[in-house]
Amino acid sequence: MSSITRGFQGRRSHSESKRLPPGQHLVGDFPVLSAGATPHTPLDSWTFALEAEDGTKIGTWNWDEFRALGPTEVTADIHCVTRWSKFDTDWRGIAVDRIFAAAGLEDPPSPFVLALCDGGYTTNLPVEDLLDGKALVVWEFDGEPLAPEHGGPARLLVPHLYFWKSAKWIRGLRFMEDNEPGFWEVNGYHSYGDPWREQRYDGD
Amino acid sequence: MATTATATRGGNSGTTVTRVPRASGWQPARVVSIREETHRVKTIRFAVTNWPGHLAGQHADVRLTAEDGYRAERSYSIASPPEISDLELTVDRLDDGEVSPFLTGQLRPDDTIQLRGPIGGHFVWTALERRRPLLLVGGGSGVVPLMCMLRHRKLSHSAVPTALLYSSRTREDVIYHSELMALAESDPAFTLRITLTRDSAPGWSGRVGRIDLPAVQALLDDLGRAVDTFVCGPDAFVEAAAALMVQAGQPADAIRTERFGATGNGSKSTGVAHEDV
Secondary structure (H helix, E strand, O other), rough: OOOOOOOOOOOHHHHHHOOOOOOEEOOOOOOOOOOOOOOOOHHHHHHHEEOOOOOOEEEEEEEHHHOOOOOOEEEEEEOOOOOOEEEEEEEEEEEEEHHHHOOOOEEEEEEEEEEEEEHOEEEEEEHHHHHOOOEEEEEEOOOOOHHHHHOOEEEOOOOOOHHHHHHOEEEEEEEEEOOOOOOHHHEEEEEOOHHHOOOOOOOO | OOOOOEEEOOOOOOEEEEOOOOOOEEEEEEEEEEEEEOOOEEEEEEEEEOOOOOEEEEEEEEEEEEEOOOOOEEEEOOOOOOOOOEEEEEEEOOOOOOOHHHHHHOOOOOOEEEEEEEEEOHHHHHEOOOOOEEEEEEEEEHHHHHHHHHHHHHOOOOOOEEEEEEEEEHHHHHHOOOHHHHHHHHHEEEEEEEEOOOOOOOOOOOOOOOHHHHHHHHHHHHHHHOOOEEEEEEHHHHHHHHHHHHHHOEEEEHHEEEEEEOOOOOOOOOOOOOOOO
16 A cells, blocks of 8 residues: 655755665754763763673773773764764764773674663673774763763764664673673664664564 | 553663563554644544554654655654553644644544554553552653553553643643643542743643752652652753752652753654663
8 A cells, every 4th residue: 555645745855865874864953862860970980891791890991091092083973763863973082992902802702792881771782883993982072071961971982873872871891792682672672773774673 | 452561670770671562563554533732732643453552651653755755754652541542642843843743734634644663661651560659740742651651540540649740831832731630630649730931821820930849859758759750851851850850869760761852953753762862
């Protein structure tokens, strides 16, 4: 049967369409979405930890040590599963490759990680998606310190996946042998979340 | 349609999560009726043949398709309780929006759109497993998923003490006003507090001004210590209201939020926001 909606014209912009994954639309602002109250972690008690599956620390850095690991800047398009996309967002942070290298890891010990965050939020990712500059832990957006509601002091940035994978308020990564689901992945969202294949929900 | 809700332990957070129905694929949804709630808000009732059921607080994705194949998709909170078979979405018209002006202005009974869902498994309340007192805080059309919870609570004969703190610009903007008043009159376990931020209409005996700490504290004191709280509304409203909850002593893990950016660019339809972004 026809899926045409009677009378619907829409507001298309063909110049944007190639950069927009299916089902997304462009926004100019930066919507804030989260599952609970915004945590506020003081910088003097902030640490970032790499953990083995049993919780053993592989590496731990305080705020100053972490930012001294060698920051890089990236510009990326981001895509939220709630259907907005934002082009050319500017970030500053540490590439995950550098964090692994600083911990003395030549090869990641397991194929998956769970991002661990203040407030109890988690998300699962294949390690491969964090390597070769594809992911950073960032503390600046648009030249300014990252606001708490956007995930500050620091958040993960994995722009090639839906933005819930770019976990706010990140405090560490735990290596996992198995791809255990995180917070939204338990709650009906896709385990991987590729916006170009429209992997929004479990089973997509 | 009733859904089966079972409590399980969350994999790594240690919190109780609800087994949610898996989202359906895109399917046709026929408009049964359209009801005007306020001058900019309408409730659209759809008949959906293969709806998997939903939990109170979840949302649905809507897809509109133009004749040349162009599509626009948005998410809307579900207003109808799981107990009834049709599906209702309450839609706030954003003047610079792409989808909400069509849904509230051009859609007619017997039209068909595409719909999938239900979506979201965190901002949900089920009478079956949630026995703690309930504090619902809504700003503007953020009241929609909270109304779904209230309707579900009523139809499931839950006696859980419940309060709704609802912030609206003006009296004319209050959605579900008569239904909420009737519920407050008939249910001694339900407390309704509406506050108007823009004006106090003649004869308005309710609160005026923004939600503040004394208002939140008073409701929490009345409800008792262990309270489940759900906050839904625009970004800034939710940020402020959730911070008040924390100030009032609510543990952060008892506060569930859902936000939408009521900002320019037609960026957002009302009522969705399940992602941590």
